[in-house]
Structures are given as structure tokens and as C-alpha cells.
Amino acid sequence: MSTAKSRRDQFTEETRAALLAAATRRFATLGFAGTSLEDVAADIRATRGAVYHHFSSKRALFEAVFQDLERNANDRAAEAGALGADAWQAALLALEEFLDQCCDPVYGRIVWLEGPLALGWTAWIEAEQNFAYGLVERFIRDLRDGGHLTPVPLTTTTQLAFGMLGAAGQALAAATPEERPRIRSEYLDLIARLLTGLRA
Amino acid sequence: MSTAKSRRDQFTEETRAALLAAATRRFATLGFAGTSLEDVAADIRATRGAVYHHFSSKRALFEAVFQDLERNANDRAAEAGALGADAWQAALLALEEFLDQCCDPVYGRIVWLEGPLALGWTAWIEAEQNFAYGLVERFIRDLRDGGHLTPVPLTTTTQLAFGMLGAAGQALAAATPEERPRIRSEYLDLIARLLTGLRA
DNA sequence: GTCGGTTACATACACAACGTATGTCGTATA
DNA sequence: TATACGACATACGTTGTGTATGTAACCGAC
Numbered sequence: 001m002s003t004a005k006s007r008r009d010q011f012t013e014e015t016r017a018a019l020l021a022a023a024t025r026r027f028a029t030l031g032f033a034g035t036s037l038e039d040v041a042a043d044i045r046a047t048r049g050a051v052y053h054h055f056s057s058k059r060a061l062f063e064a065v066f067q068d069l070e071r072n073a074n075d076r077a078a079e080a081g082a083l084g085a086d087a088w089q090a091a092l093l094a095l096e097e098f099l100d101q102c103c104d105p106v107y108g109r110i111v112w113l114e115g116p117l118a119l120g121w122t123a124w125i126e127a128e129q130n131f132a133y134g135l136v137e138r139f140i141r142d143l144r145d146g147g148h149l150t151p152v153p154l155t156t157t158t159q160l161a162f163g164m165l166g167a168a169g170q171a172l173a174a175a176t177p178e179e180r181p182r183i184r185s186e187y188l189d190l191i192a193r194l195l196t197g198l199r200a
Numbered sequence: 201m202s203t204a205k206s207r208r209d210q211f212t213e214e215t216r217a218a219l220l221a222a223a224t225r226r227f228a229t230l231g232f233a234g235t236s237l238e239d240v241a242a243d244i245r246a247t248r249g250a251v252y253h254h255f256s257s258k259r260a261l262f263e264a265v266f267q268d269l270e271r272n273a274n275d276r277a278a279e280a281g282a283l284g285a286d287a288w289q290a291a292l293l294a295l296e297e298f299l300d301q302c303c304d305p306v307y308g309r310i311v312w313l314e315g316p317l318a319l320g321w322t323a324w325i326e327a328e329q330n331f332a333y334g335l336v337e338r339f340i341r342d343l344r345d346g347g348h349l350t351p352v353p354l355t356t357t358t359q360l361a362f363g364m365l366g367a368a369g370q371a372l373a374a375a376t377p378e379e380r381p382r383i384r385s386e387y388l389d390l391i392a393r394l395l396t397g398l399r400a
Numbered sequence: 401g402t403c404g405g406t407t408a409c410a411t412a413c414a415c416a417a418c419g420t421a422t423g424t425c426g427t428a429t430a
Numbered sequence: 431t432a433t434a435c436g437a438c439a440t441a442c443g444t445t446g447t448g449t450a451t452g453t454a455a456c457c458g459a460c
Contacts, residue, residue, distance in 0.1 A: 011437090012436085012437070012438095015437085015438090031320070036416080036417060036418090037417080037418075037419095038416095038417075046438075046439085047438080047439055047440080048417095048418090048419090048439090049437085049438055049439045049440075050437080050438055050439080052418095052419075052420080052438095053436090053437060053438060053439095054437095054438095057418085057419075058417090058418070058419090113321050116316065116317065117316070117317050117320070117321075120231070120317070121313045121317070121370060121374070122374060150393075152390065153386045153390075156371070156383060156386040156387060156390060157390060159367045159368075159370075159371050160364055160367050160368070160387065160390055160391070160394075162367060163363045163364050163366055163367025163368075163370075164360055164363050164364060164367075166363055166366070166367070167359050167360050167362060167363025167364075167366070168359075168360070168363075170321060170363075171356070171359050174321070174322055183356060186353050186356040187356060187360065190352065190353075190356060190357060190360055190398075191360070193350075193397045193398055194360075194394045194395075194397045194398060195394075195397060196397040197393045197394045197395060197396040197397030197398075197399075198390075198393055198394060198397075211408090212407080212408070212409095215408085215409090236445085236446060236447090237446080237447075237448095238445095238446075246409075246410085247409080247410055247411080248410090248447090248448090249408085249409055249410045249411075250408075250409055250410080252409095252447095252448075252449085253407090253408060253409060253410095254408090254409095257447085257448075258446095258447070258448090
């Protein structure tokens with residue numbers, strides 16, 4: 001993989017990673033609009049020139065942060081789902097893992113609060129096609145095709161389920177750490193019960 | 201009410217109303233970030249001075265637009281709900297009226313797409329306490345206290361229901377006019393079916 | 401009717417942040 | 431060792447918000 005990386009290339013990647021880390025911190029605590037590239041650069045004792053060398057725009061920097069977080073979170077949710085015996089159990093396991101992820105304030109804030117804000121709602125949904133939204137769609141399809149659900153329109157059902165996840169994600173991201181366990185279990189219980197309304 | 205309004209006061213109110221109308225148009229078509237106060241003022245052949253005379257900030261202007269729309273939409277949803285024979289039917293009638301409102305691109309875009317973006321998610325929810333969110337909360341409480349639902353935590357249930365409405369609102373706001381009737385009926389059907397999962 | 405105060409704007413300016421164009425220095429390569 | 435290129439820094443232009451100040455019209459009191 002990373003064989004024969006020149007000394008110079010190594011440093012380069014380190015500053016890029018440091019920029020991503022600094023941006024992640026600032027975006028998560030101050031939001032997209034509240035962080036200036038000047039400050040991000042200053043965090044790693046560089047200037048905005050460095051930022052614009054590695055990323056084409058402030059938005060592109062955010063997208064890189066966003067995708068890093070989503071890739072990780074989604075892989076874990078998919079893995080958790082894969083352990084389920086059937087499609088129904090798989091969906092619930094993935095849901096649990098998702099709610100756990102949202103308890104991480106960095107993930108919750110950046111992906112579910114700042115994401116739509118920074119990218120705009122439509123672009124955010126579009127980006128989510130590759131991540132949570134796409135994952136939800138697959139679970140819904142599996143449930144439906146496996147005969148677990150009464151017939152439902154795929155897109156609308158996916159959007160609706162995604163909306164519920166969004167509510168949970170935003171609530172957890174905005175909650176204090178002490179409240180999160182209770183809120184998490186309430187959402188899990190409620191969503192599971194709601195889904196029985198669609199059960200075949 | 202509006203008795204004894206001096207000629208001058210009348211003109212003043214007209215420019216304020218014109219500013220609101222122009223801002224509504226721009227916010228609905230170009231979004232909050234995409235509209236500059238310069239342009240809003242130019243639309244009514246005035247300058248930014250006029251805007252800042254009537255509204256303390258760009259955000260305050262948006263809030264005025266937002267609240268006008270929400271007040272109107274919410275009154276109509278509440279009226280529709282009042283016609284229901286019982287709490288369950290009232291909720292469904294209000295839901296139908298809400299979905300109708302969301303088919304208006306101005307309402308859908310400004311309240312459900314630009315709202316969280318312009319105000320930030322937390323402030324948006326806070327503003328919604330007086331409108332859709334508050335309305336949903338009352339319906340949930342009525343349903344629960346009327347014995348129509350199995351026991352549920354009020355806040356979380358409200359947030360979840362609100363999340364579903366948000367998904368519907370955003371989908372309808374982002375859809376083309378031709379698609380809206382179909383999407384509307386799909387959401388109505390799905391939400392109703394989901395709610396049966398909580399039924400006592 | 402005119403005079404002082406207030407209202408409803410316009411004008412001008414300060415400031416922040418993004419993006420871009422250009423410069424510079426170190427390092428790999430021929 | 432000369433040269434080209436990559437990784438940044440510096441400097442500048444632009445846009446948009448918010449604020450401070452100016453001004454003309456209007457309204458009420460005498």
C-alpha cells in the first residue's frame with residue numbers, strides 16, 4: 001500500500017491529515033459557518049494557502065471531513081447489520097449501531113446538523129445516497145422483498161425512514177451526554193414499534 | 201383596528217410589506233444564503249438602508265417571512281384538525297392539511313428547507329415550538345391521553361413524528377409539481393400505517 | 401404658517417471571510 | 431549541478447453584512 005513514500009510525501013500527507021483533524025474539531029464545535037479557514041490553518045501553524053493547496057474550497061474541506069466520518073460510521077452500521085439472522089433483525093441491529101454513532105457528538109453534529117447546512121439540503125441528500133440513505137434503502141428493499149413488509153413504495157418509505165433517523169440523529173447530537181442513553185433507548189423502542197405498523 | 205392611520209404610516213407599512221414580499225420570493229427561489237439584502241432592496245427600488253430600518257438583521261428579515269408563513273399554515277392545520285370527531289381523526293385531518301401546505305413551494309422551501317439552514321437547527325426547532333412542532337406535540341398528547349396510543353414518551357415521540365413530517369415536507373418541497381400528488385398520497389398512507397404500530 | 405422634533409429612509413464606511421494570482425523555497429530528478 | 435515541480439506563504443480583489451451618519455419629508459404645537 002504505502003510503500004516507497006518519499007520523506008516529502010510523508011510530510012505532505014501529515015499536513016493534510018492535520019488540516020482535516022483541525023477542521024473536524026472546529027466544524028464540530030463551532031459549526032460550518034462559525035469556523036474560518038484562517039483559524040483552521042492557524043491551528044496547525046500554517047496559513048490559508050495550505051488549506052487551498054489541499055482543498056479547492058471551504059466546502060470541499062467540509063466534504064472531506066464529512067465523508068471520512070460517514071464512511072466509517074456506515075461501514076460499522078453495515079457490519080452490525082450483517083450479523084442479523086434475517087432482514088428484520090439485520091435492520092434493527094444496524095439501527096442500534098447507528099444510534100450509537102449519533103451519540104458521538106462529532107459525528108452527530110457534523111453529519112446530521114451541519115451537513116445539510118453546509119452543503120445545502122439537496123446536495124446533502126445526494127451525498128447521503130452513498131452512505132446512510134443508501135444503506136436505509138437497501139434495508140427497506142430487503143425487508144420488502146423478503147416479504148416482511150406489506151407493499152410499500154421504496155423511495156418514499158426510504159425518505160420517511162431516513163427522516164426518522166434524522167430526528168434521532170439530531171436529537172442525540174443536540175442532547176447532553178447524560179441524556180443520551182435514555183433518548184437512545186426511547187428512539188430505538190419507538191422506531192421498532194412504528195415499523196410493526198408496516199409488518200406483513 | 202387600523203383606524204386613523206396617517207398617510208405616512210400607510211406608506212411605511214407598504215414598503216415593509218413590499219420588503220417582506222420581495223424577500224419571500226428571493227428566499228423561496230434562491231435560498232437564504234443565495235439572496236443578498238442589496239437585491240431584496242433593489243427589487244422594491246430602495247436601498248439596504250430601508251431593509252435595516254425595518255429589520256434588525258438579515259436573520260430577522262428571514263424570521264419575519266418564516267413566521268408569516270408558519271402562522272398561516274398552522275392556523276389552517278389546526279382548523280382542519282378541529283373538524284375531526286375524535287383525536288385520531290383530528291390528527292389525520294391536520295396531517296392532510298399539512299401535506300397540502302407543503303405542496304406550496306414557497307412554504308415548503310422556506311420553512312422546511314431554508315428554515316433550519318438559516319436559523320440553525322436548534323433555533324429552528326425552538327421557533328417551531330410555536331408552530332408545527334407545538335401542534336404535533338398537542339396532537340400526540342391528545343392521542344396518548346385519550347387512550348389511543350400505547351404509552352409513549354411525549355418529547356421523543358413528538359420529535360420522531362416531527363421528523364416524519366420534515367421528511368414529507370422536504371420531499372414535497374423538492375419535488376416537481378407533477379410528482380407532488382402521488383408523493384403526497386404515499387406519505388399520507390405510510391404515516392397512517394406507521395402510526396398503527398403505536399395504536400393501543 | 402412655521403418651527404422643532406421625529407420618522408423613513410439613503411449614503412458612506414468599517415470589517416470579515418472567501419477565493420485567486422503570484423511569489424518563494426526546498427526537494428527530487430536528469 | 432542545473433532545472434523543474436511541488437508545497438506552501440503572501441498579497442490582493444471581491445462580496446456581503448452591519449453600523450454610523452446624513453437628509454428630506456412629515457407631524458404636531460404654538
